[in-house]
Amino acid sequence: MNDLFLRACRREPVERVPVWFMRQAGRALPEYRAIREKAEMFEIIRTPELAAEVTLQPVRRLGVDAAILFSDIVAPLEATGVGVELREGIGPVIDRPFRGADDLARLRPPDAGDFGHVIETIRILRRELDVPLIGFAGAPFTLASYLVEGGPTRTYARTKALMYREPETWAALLDRLADVSLASLRAQVDAGAAAVQLFDSWAGVLAPADYERAVLPASRKVLTGLADTRVPRIHFGVGTGELLRLMAGAGADVVGVDWRVPLDRARERVGDGVAVQGNLDPAACLAPWDVVAGAARDVLQRNAGRPGHVFNLGHGVLPETNPDTLARLVELVHEEGRGGG
Amino acid sequence: MNDLFLRACRREPVERVPVWFMRQAGRALPEYRAIREKAEMFEIIRTPELAAEVTLQPVRRLGVDAAILFSDIVAPLEATGVGVELREGIGPVIDRPFRGADDLARLRPPDAGDFGHVIETIRILRRELDVPLIGFAGAPFTLASYLVEGGPTRTYARTKALMYREPETWAALLDRLADVSLASLRAQVDAGAAAVQLFDSWAGVLAPADYERAVLPASRKVLTGLADTRVPRIHFGVGTGELLRLMAGAGADVVGVDWRVPLDRARERVGDGVAVQGNLDPAACLAPWDVVAGAARDVLQRNAGRPGHVFNLGHGVLPETNPDTLARLVELVHEEGRGGG
Numbered sequence: 001m002n003d004l005f006l007r008a009c010r011r012e013p014v015e016r017v018p019v020w021f022m023r024q025a026g027r028a029l030p031e032y033r034a035i036r037e038k039a040e041m042f043e044i045i046r047t048p049e050l051a052a053e054v055t056l057q058p059v060r061r062l063g064v065d066a067a068i069l070f071s072d073i074v075a076p077l078e079a080t081g082v083g084v085e086l087r088e089g090i091g092p093v094i095d096r097p098f099r100g101a102d103d104l105a106r107l108r109p110p111d112a113g114d115f116g117h118v119i120e121t122i123r124i125l126r127r128e129l130d131v132p133l134i135g136f137a138g139a140p141f142t143l144a145s146y147l148v149e150g151g152p153t154r155t156y157a158r159t160k161a162l163m164y165r166e167p168e169t170w171a172a173l174l175d176r177l178a179d180v181s182l183a184s185l186r187a188q189v190d191a192g193a194a195a196v197q198l199f200d201s202w203a204g205v206l207a208p209a210d211y212e213r214a215v216l217p218a219s220r221k222v223l224t225g226l227a228d229t230r231v232p233r234i235h236f237g238v239g240t241g242e243l244l245r246l247m248a249g250a251g252a253d254v255v256g257v258d259w260r261v262p263l264d265r266a267r268e269r270v271g272d273g274v275a276v277q278g279n280l281d282p283a284a285c286l287a288p289w290d291v292v293a294g295a296a297r298d299v300l301q302r303n304a305g306r307p308g309h310v311f312n313l314g315h316g317v318l319p320e321t322n323p324d325t326l327a328r329l330v331e332l333v334h335e336e337g338r339g340g341g
Numbered sequence: 342m343n344d345l346f347l348r349a350c351r352r353e354p355v356e357r358v359p360v361w362f363m364r365q366a367g368r369a370l371p372e373y374r375a376i377r378e379k380a381e382m383f384e385i386i387r388t389p390e391l392a393a394e395v396t397l398q399p400v401r402r403l404g405v406d407a408a409i410l411f412s413d414i415v416a417p418l419e420a421t422g423v424g425v426e427l428r429e430g431i432g433p434v435i436d437r438p439f440r441g442a443d444d445l446a447r448l449r450p451p452d453a454g455d456f457g458h459v460i461e462t463i464r465i466l467r468r469e470l471d472v473p474l475i476g477f478a479g480a481p482f483t484l485a486s487y488l489v490e491g492g493p494t495r496t497y498a499r500t501k502a503l504m505y506r507e508p509e510t511w512a513a514l515l516d517r518l519a520d521v522s523l524a525s526l527r528a529q530v531d532a533g534a535a536a537v538q539l540f541d542s543w544a545g546v547l548a549p550a551d552y553e554r555a556v557l558p559a560s561r562k563v564l565t566g567l568a569d570t571r572v573p574r575i576h577f578g579v580g581t582g583e584l585l586r587l588m589a590g591a592g593a594d595v596v597g598v599d600w601r602v603p604l605d606r607a608r609e610r611v612g613d614g615v616a617v618q619g620n621l622d623p624a625a626c627l628a629p630w631d632v633v634a635g636a637a638r639d640v641l642q643r644n645a646g647r648p649g650h651v652f653n654l655g656h657g658v659l660p661e662t663n664p665d666t667l668a669r670l671v672e673l674v675h676e677e678g679r680g681g682g
Contacts, residue, residue, distance in 0.1 A: 161627040
């Protein structure tokens with residue numbers, strides 16, 4: 001078993017910097033698109049053989065040091081009885097958006113049976129994988145933003161309005177969603193996931209004071225709720241430059257950094273107690289190879305060989321990315337990345 | 342003439358902190374919506390009496406210390422012969438998006454006649470206003486992103502792909518757009534605008550190294566090209582926490598700060614040589630009044646009474662904002678804001 005990724009998460013010295021890509025299983029791969037032609041997103045997620053196959057595709061093709069379970073950050077919402085649809089190019093759309101205190105009663109607590117297909121997928125993957133498997137879930141704020149907005153938004157105005165106008169309802173909602181997120185991650189770890197990533201994808205739309213008061217307690221509940229499992233916990237969101245210190249303090253072993261914050265600055269903000277993951281601009285992978293290579297080397301140089309670096313993009317792989325570029329990127333990181341080894 | 346705003350831009354002591362709001366002329370005001378029922382956006386912009394009326398509405402109702410010309414950041418693109426449409430709730434949509442070097446020939450240089458309606462609007466406003474008028478335009482990167490994407494995007498993948506793949510075409514495009522932006526701002530100042538704001542709304546999607554190499558030179562051309570006019574130059578974009586120092590160095594007198602970066606941190610990044618503008622979360626204006634007041638006081642306290650603060654939101658007024666909240670906010674800033682006076 002290649003355990004470079006797990007050692008880097010624990011800030012142990014490694015011979016070479018491990019690398020994986022957010023959304024490495026996805027539309028950039030022709031073998032994924034072939035499966036998607038025959039099955040919807042949720043159909044793949046709920047069919048263990050398909051979900052396992054799609055999880056394995058990037059490991060085979062790209063040579064990454066970790067696999068990430070094929071799922072969606074909103075998948076745990078299904079366990080609460082909320083109707084969610086994943087629309088291509090739009091994202092999750094919610095049947096009946098959350099509008100206020102009365103809607104709390106509609107969210108039922110998850111139980112073990114809700115994650116049966118995930119457990120079965122992981123069981124298949126444990127036989128097939130020779131790299132660690134990362135489980136994941138959406139964080140309470142990001143799940144809440146989907147529930148409240150109902151569909152895509154640029155402003156998150158409805159979500160923030162609820163947060164400001166009904167602080168008790170908001171706190172109750174986030175606490176419930178923390179339970180959902182935690183139950184999903186715990187089921188994944190129990191089944192064999194060797195690490196987890198809590199995606200607070202949209203937390204970066206919040207001012208730090210709002211994040212600290214109204215969001216951090218729920219995220220902390222999820223992350224500290226996994227402490228006894230001893231698996232590395234990664235905490236990530238985009239546009240979170242001003243939140244990195246708080247996100248590290250929520251109980252993370254690794255903080256994911258988007259491409260806007262150079263890794264040396266990110267290191268200053270999160271301190272020495274956590275590892276960092278990132279952070280090449282996903283759009284840089286659309287560039288000619290010499291530009292990609294230069295940008296990747298810049299990421300490695302900014303980490304300056306310190307232990308505790310997992311190479312990744314600063315957000316998910318863009319669908320228009322050439323997979324050959326990703327494969328070469330893995331080679332470059334393996335050849336040139338030194339992580340305190 | 343109330344010149345608080347101009348003095349704060351110049352970092353002179355003021356008796357009270359001046360305040361205006363980005364997109365103060367807009368859908369939050371019923372008197373604006375009444376006009377919009379009868380006329381499209383570009384029709385208002387091109388009809389001096391209507392544009393002047395809409396510019397005056399928030400000054401009358403809210404008591405702000407500056408007016409901003411009613412226009413759109415992409416309006417200067419029209420002067421290049423590009424077909425632009427402003428779709429409600431979507432934003433600018435471009436007729437034939439910019440795809441590569443061949444499209445450079447389609448962009449004609451602007452000439453003085455292109456801004457006739459703007460000049461006439463400002464002539465009307467000079468008679469009516471007793472606060473300074475701010476002129477504005479989109480910055481080269483933001484204009485380019487609209488031209489290249491053609492419509493709304495979350496990833497700016499096409500724009501960045503062009504920037505990485507065809508650096509010469511990209512540089513030529515941004516240089517042309519700098520000329521357009523500069524010509525528009527110069528026409529506005531010549532007609533009587535007392536300050537300008539260069540909106541690089543989407544520059545925050547760039548990593549600092551990309552911004553510095555591929556965008557900053559064009560923005561600097563615009564801002565330094567106005568140095569001889571002596572009007573204060575404001576430079577603003579959202580999500581630009583990591584770019585603030587560079588944006589200040591581009592030739593700005595004032596740097597606009599979005600709500601993600603507390604003003605004390607923003608001050609550390611931009612240094613003492615420039616003023617700051619901002620930075621209440623626009624969504625905070627959807628909160629009950631005591632929450633709005635608390636958040637506004639926090640903004641004032643973080644500036645700590647230093648000269649060179651223009652109070653504003655961290656981005657435009659949201660359409661669902663109650664204008665009474667904005668009026669009370671102006672009163673609060675006037676009563677409690679001290680700017681080194």
